[in-house]
Structures are given as structure tokens and as C-alpha cells.
Amino acid sequence: MVAPVFTDEELERLKALRRVLVLVDGRPGRMRDAVAEVWSRRREQLQLRADLTSAAENGEPPAGVDTDQALFESVAAGLALNAAMRLQHDRAAAARARRALERALDRS
Structure with a gap:
């Protein structure tokens, strides 16, 4: 079993961001652009890709896991x-x- 990547507070923030993302992701405009920017920054801040890569290097998940695919499937x-x-x-x-x-x- 993989240890949690996020704290409870981070999960709550991601949930809130996802709720907004779902509302505006298909609507062009400034609101969608702003949400997309925050989503990208937040993802980088949490360093999910780095966490997955580090975990894979330490055998959890198994080395060789496709971190980009795991990131996509996690989201x-x-x-x-x-x-x-x-x-x-x-x-x-x-x-x-x-x-x-x-x-x-x-x-x-």
C-alpha cells in the first residue's frame, strides 16, 4: 500500500479546486484561464510528479512505473x-x- 501523498488540508484544497475546474473547464474566457493557471501552479506546488518519481525510485510504487500515466490516473x-x-x-x-x-x- 502506498502512503498518502497529500495532507488532509491539501486534499480539501484540491477538492475545492476540482469543483471549480469542473464548472469552467469547457468554457473559454478569463475565468477558465485563471483556473487553469491555478491548477497548473497547484499541481507543481504539491510536486505530485516528483513524489511519484521519488516513490518509484524507492520501490513504492514499483520502479519503472510510468509516473506521467500514474499522475493522469490519479487526477x-x-x-x-x-x-x-x-x-x-x-x-x-x-x-x-x-x-x-x-x-x-x-x-x-
Whole structure:
């Protein structure tokens, strides 16, 4: 099992950012551009790619894991989790998202 990459506070900030992202991602304009800029900065601030690379180098997830793909799947799992919980009130969504993250990080 992979240790959590984010603190609870960071997860809450990412959830809030994702909620806004979903509202504006398909709408051109200044609001979308501003959200895209914050999303990019936030992703860099949290150094998720660096964390995944470092973890892979230390054998967790396995060395050779495609960190770009794991990053993509991690973000996708987070977006899917948010939608399932908010739109469908799916109580099993967190467990499914956790399994998705584990699978993404276990692939070599």
C-alpha cells in the first residue's frame, strides 16, 4: 500500500479546486484561464510528479512505473470520486477511488 501523498488540508484544497475546474473547464474566457493557471501552479506546488518519481525510485510504487500515466490516473480518480460522491451520493466511491489509485501506482 502506498502512503498518502497529500495532507488532509491539501486534499480539501484540491477538492475545492476540482469543483471549480469542473464548472469552467469547457468554457473559454478569463475565468477558465485563471483556473487553469491555478491548477497548473497547484499541481507543481504539491510536486505530485516528483513524489511519484521519488516513490518509484524507492520501490513504492514499483520502479519503472510510468509516473506521467500514474499522475493522469490519479487526477482522473479524484475527479471521478468527486462526481460520484457529489452527484450520486455513492458511499462506495472512496473505496473504488482508492483501488484505482493503488492500481495506477502498482503498474510497472
